Amino acid sequence: MPGYVLLLNGPSLNRLGERDPAVYGTETLAEIVERVRRLLAPHDIDLVDKQSNHEGVLMDILQQYGPTARGIIINPGAFAHYSYALRDCLEDVGARRPVIEVHLSNVYRREPFRHHSVLAPVVTGQITGLGSRGYELAAQAVISLIQEGTA
Amino acid sequence: MPGYVLLLNGPSLNRLGERDPAVYGTETLAEIVERVRRLLAPHDIDLVDKQSNHEGVLMDILQQYGPTARGIIINPGAFAHYSYALRDCLEDVGARRPVIEVHLSNVYRREPFRHHSVLAPVVTGQITGLGSRGYELAAQAVISLIQEGTA
Amino acid sequence: MPGYVLLLNGPSLNRLGERDPAVYGTETLAEIVERVRRLLAPHDIDLVDKQSNHEGVLMDILQQYGPTARGIIINPGAFAHYSYALRDCLEDVGARRPVIEVHLSNVYRREPFRHHSVLAPVVTGQITGLGSRGYELAAQAVISLIQEGTA
Amino acid sequence: MPGYVLLLNGPSLNRLGERDPAVYGTETLAEIVERVRRLLAPHDIDLVDKQSNHEGVLMDILQQYGPTARGIIINPGAFAHYSYALRDCLEDVGARRPVIEVHLSNVYRREPFRHHSVLAPVVTGQITGLGSRGYELAAQAVISLIQEGTA
Amino acid sequence: MPGYVLLLNGPSLNRLGERDPAVYGTETLAEIVERVRRLLAPHDIDLVDKQSNHEGVLMDILQQYGPTARGIIINPGAFAHYSYALRDCLEDVGARRPVIEVHLSNVYRREPFRHHSVLAPVVTGQITGLGSRGYELAAQAVISLIQEGTA
Amino acid sequence: MPGYVLLLNGPSLNRLGERDPAVYGTETLAEIVERVRRLLAPHDIDLVDKQSNHEGVLMDILQQYGPTARGIIINPGAFAHYSYALRDCLEDVGARRPVIEVHLSNVYRREPFRHHSVLAPVVTGQITGLGSRGYELAAQAVISLIQEGTA
Amino acid sequence: MPGYVLLLNGPSLNRLGERDPAVYGTETLAEIVERVRRLLAPHDIDLVDKQSNHEGVLMDILQQYGPTARGIIINPGAFAHYSYALRDCLEDVGARRPVIEVHLSNVYRREPFRHHSVLAPVVTGQITGLGSRGYELAAQAVISLIQEGTA
Amino acid sequence: MPGYVLLLNGPSLNRLGERDPAVYGTETLAEIVERVRRLLAPHDIDLVDKQSNHEGVLMDILQQYGPTARGIIINPGAFAHYSYALRDCLEDVGARRPVIEVHLSNVYRREPFRHHSVLAPVVTGQITGLGSRGYELAAQAVISLIQEGTA
Amino acid sequence: MPGYVLLLNGPSLNRLGERDPAVYGTETLAEIVERVRRLLAPHDIDLVDKQSNHEGVLMDILQQYGPTARGIIINPGAFAHYSYALRDCLEDVGARRPVIEVHLSNVYRREPFRHHSVLAPVVTGQITGLGSRGYELAAQAVISLIQEGTA
């Protein structure tokens, strides 16, 4: 099962560990990414991980790495709530591979604008509110979906 | 880590395997439950599993088994979209233990009434659109949350 | 054309004849059921008739009798306006057989919450505002749809 | 029980048989009208049947034939969704006689604008989603309502 | 002050005197028109009066008589609530002359759809709820506006 | 026909003649009141005229003068759009006598908040957009309604 | 004044004393019921008290005990916000006797879904936010309404 | 328990006994106030009672008498539906003492604008639909809350 | 490529050249039609051009000329915003041929009711805001779509 999974993190996620720890936890993004990488390695799957505050950069990366990825894990940050451009891009390059949307916090307990993700209809599934372990569960789901040849 | 996890399934989920397989898959609920049970066993955690089409029965079970459970996994079926009574009950007995809401299908690709869960603000997290493996991911999350003593 | 039709009546319909006669008429449910039974008999079709105030019981009955029924006639009472669980159940067991939703009163002349049925998109057709004869018209429609092999 | 029933068909219904048969069936309007006429004949009731694409013509006909009709069966086509003028006219001339609104398709499965009929509050009842047999059921309902002297 | 005023009545207003007298009064349209005509005569102003149930006919008349009228009095009936075509037509031919919209009943006491007139923004003024004398007040207003050379 | 009519003007109407003349005209309130008084005099009806910027004062006046007035003419100014207290008061003391609501400008051409009057459902009728002559038409309507003994 | 009052408590109210005491207080339901019973006793009125998490059971009880009760006190819990079936049932059996809806907490300070009771239009009155003493005030109101022969 | 309770009545409540008795009853406000005064007297609590049609006067009174009152009973009349100024004032001076909002009629059976009280989130509790005895129940609640030292 | 294109113009478009030239331009409809005719001629395509203020006439024409047209160009005028009957008709007869909706002005700069066309979902494409040259561009699009055999 060679190949790679693309792990994409959107705006403000480079601040994990510093940004409001009561909501987002104390781990850094680098620590989380490393845990996901170790989880994929036994399956001979590499991890391409990128973070950007730029909507356009996230799309450029999706266009570059998406079409040949085995799966995509994306935490779109606040772009989840309004970036129809990111949605179009994800729908385009995410077709025929598992795509998992991850949110660290339980967005349904927070401001109303966070209750709606414009990406949700074009991903395979969502994992929300489970903190950084949501990324690991997403990686397990991607592996499982690849193994079953579905999604 | 002795104790038990409560796995609660709401209306129509007893029909899994027969009900629209294109949406809900071909596994029966018994097969899924068995997989979750095997996943919890190594951690010395039992599984109490219940299914009912009755909102009132689901609440009676939550009141009976919830307060002493180590964690709760619930697929509320269509009650997710309107049962404020179930929400109140879950908020009451689910306090101080991990509660994971699972939906088999990607509800955001379906009818608008399925886009909103009235339970979401009172659970720890949600796993949506990942089919029956969503239950397994939920069980892993519960174990992990118990081990960390959070949630 | 042997077999049976399932006639299901929801909450408060056991009170027909006593409940506000100006709106719901003076016949009892037993009298109406008997008329429907007599209408089906010449076609060698039995009638299984059930009434319950319990949403869960209505679903249990639908799961028990629906999959082998020749057709279903349902007056969901007020569950029409919010029971997405009943809708899911009806969509599941009602597939591949005629399902007719009946309302005794013209719901469009009454409170706004009565103007919307969440069941309507999953039934074959609706008969509204024609009093108890709506059940008989529904039975005729079921017979006709069975004879034509459509629906 | 001499007299006549007015059967009124609105825009595009002259195209029945040609217009999208998957939705509207393969019968022509003439065939349907003939079946309704035969159904009324044994009760000594004539049928005045009219079709027009013109909202104003439909109102002129209602004003001409409505006040002396024994009952009215109307398929308003798309006028159902916005013609408050037709509603006013129907409320005026339809008072004191049964008025049945018929829709061939299950409008609740189609575009949202079709879910709402502005005529519904001023008719006696509605029959929806039962194809051309909806006209026959409507005729039976009219006969029955005339016989009972209600509506 | 020679010339004429155009008095235009929309759908169902030919039924005045017969249509629900509790709401619309017992006078016929002919009687009302005659009263308006007598009111204009001393000012040497003729009355062109037309009634139609046809939105298109009302527009044809407005295009024919509007551009040379001294003023326009219109009771659009239910077209008030949705006929943007009539609004466009009235805005076009009604420019540079007084246009008064009349409603017999107090529409704000009735169904919500009657609370909104799409014509209101393109007329000079509205007289509502004052019964048939609303036409006479409108005629007085037109005369007064002509005399002042405003509107 | 002895007695008096109450003419009540709300906030900012004391500024007529100075306030934006393009919208509200160049006449002062005193001039308008005088014209109305002269119009009522031949019918032996006095005019009690009051203006206040205070919602409470307007209600005190209505309670003092309303129950014995022959009719009420009210330009509520901006209170029309939100003063449910004024509405309750007008409904209470205005029962059994004609009440006419007057607006100088065509409120439907202006900001959306002006399109809705909370008083409209409790008055007899409305005259809108006809400038200061709206008061005179209202006075004529009151006289006519008194003469007919209706309203 | 012999007879009985029906005191009906909905979902989660059996958990009073354990459920979030900051919101719902520390008394048990049994203690509250006992206080109400003692309050009714001097008036020779018994108390039939029932609690259920089942919407259907609540309706069955209302149909059994409602029609012969002197009055009904109901805390519907979360069913207040969506159970149109309970509303229909209460409207049916509650006619011609006082019905008081009680809420322990001030629902208007909490989540928006709690601000709306679908039962409110069919009860005599509501007592909200006054904790367990709301039941006693309701009992006093029932006694007073029975004594006056109104409601 | 010396001190006083402030009883505040808003617009049109001075008209009790005269204003629509079918809705508001036949008692005068003076009679109701006297009953409340007698109910408080045994507890050595005086009653300061005020009525005004002026929103500003109600606020002046609240600022003068509120901060030293033992409790506040307020029937805001129609100000309940829009007076955010009264709400701010009540929230300010009502802190740390019981505040009960009373409505005579069941506002949920009447016009939609009456279904919403902007004061509700800043009062202790509400009593609605129980007529003039609502004031007495409110007084009992205030006494009870003072005795318990809560609210 | 013999055959004809149907060019249909709705209400008020016969007034082009006279109606508000700042918005609609100074050309007459005849001049525009002539330009379209000359544009189609080299392709051996005739032009059937019709204008009517009558919704029903537009539908009659569509039913007569639509099914055999090579393409349809329609400026529905204000019917665009509410005529679901015209939409149904256009969907019926426009299937399997290019249909272009033209609006002269940029409707998105004008009143909100003009921002929504109920016809838009059943046409091939829309050209908006480009004045009378929008018709010519539509004709070019129709030719091009015919040549490619798509649409």
Place this chain on the structure above:
Amino acid sequence: MPGYVLLLNGPSLNRLGERDPAVYGTETLAEIVERVRRLLAPHDIDLVDKQSNHEGVLMDILQQYGPTARGIIINPGAFAHYSYALRDCLEDVGARRPVIEVHLSNVYRREPFRHHSVLAPVVTGQITGLGSRGYELAAQAVISLIQEGTA
């Protein structure tokens, strides 16, 4: 630059220093007014300062002092959210002079009803969330706008 600035404070602002200090600060209104007065003095501008809980009094003051003021600073308190009468008055007398609306707290962090000011469209500018120094900034802005002869 002789003349005066009108500083107008609405309901509850006389309670500054006592009212919820966490939100509104500990300064009294008199202290704030004094600071503003000292800030204007060097520019030879007097301060006319008024506070009232009465909407009508605020309008009377605006009509008396507004037309000759050099500028207006207004903290409307809760009237900001619904007083269209105050808005009309401010628009009338505030024309041709700078008008600054001040709010002490950041209204966008508080209840939704505080997010909308009906006065905002008729003032020159707004200063929000900066506490009592907002008044001083407003005074500086007024001076600056007077000096530039704009606004």
Place this chain on the structure above:
Amino acid sequence: MPGYVLLLNGPSLNRLGERDPAVYGTETLAEIVERVRRLLAPHDIDLVDKQSNHEGVLMDILQQYGPTARGIIINPGAFAHYSYALRDCLEDVGARRPVIEVHLSNVYRREPFRHHSVLAPVVTGQITGLGSRGYELAAQAVISLIQEGTA
């Protein structure tokens, strides 16, 4: 007529030919651009063509090339639905030159979020649903608008 037209394409349009061909066609963006270039050449007009997934880059380009362009053709992709920043930029630099917004697909047949373009009110016109030929029609419109010296 020397000079250049700016052709700007937004996110995902670089994927034309690969992205869902059933919706967007099989041509590449380069092929389309080349066709537009050839169409402009005979008029001595160059083409500056740019594509970016970056909202900010699109604005930088508009600021650099817009003010000296003869016209602008823009397919904003999904930015059409939410980028008010792009709208402001286009309104700024697009003044005094033709600006045409192009959408390849009929957006009104797709998800609701695609039915609304925030750019539409600041462009000259829109061409929608006509595939890649929409660009050519836009170029023709620009040429024609330049020749006429309008827009």
Place this chain on the structure above:
Amino acid sequence: MPGYVLLLNGPSLNRLGERDPAVYGTETLAEIVERVRRLLAPHDIDLVDKQSNHEGVLMDILQQYGPTARGIIINPGAFAHYSYALRDCLEDVGARRPVIEVHLSNVYRREPFRHHSVLAPVVTGQITGLGSRGYELAAQAVISLIQEGTA
């Protein structure tokens, strides 16, 4: 009081002086920045000023300069109306320092989309409609807030 204030300007603000001067004034951004710099200098506070049309660049700058700034002044341009990503970033890095949002024009007099700022709930305060002097007032507010050690 050493340190620096970050002054951040969003899209199109580099065009000040050229962009619609009637709305945005004739000063260039450089001139405004210089005035703010001179205002801060006496307090020994530097100014870091940045402008970008790129949402991502604005966030990168906020993450780089925000955490060590003494205060932040931001004119987000149109990003105010939809950039939840910018809001999250501002909430993260703006905590524990004054943040002032500035808008040049009175946004409440313009298009509805400009009436809502998604940043408003996470800033300290807002200054709107006061032109370029809004920046200076913001700088004064920041100095004052730093001196008081609040915000």
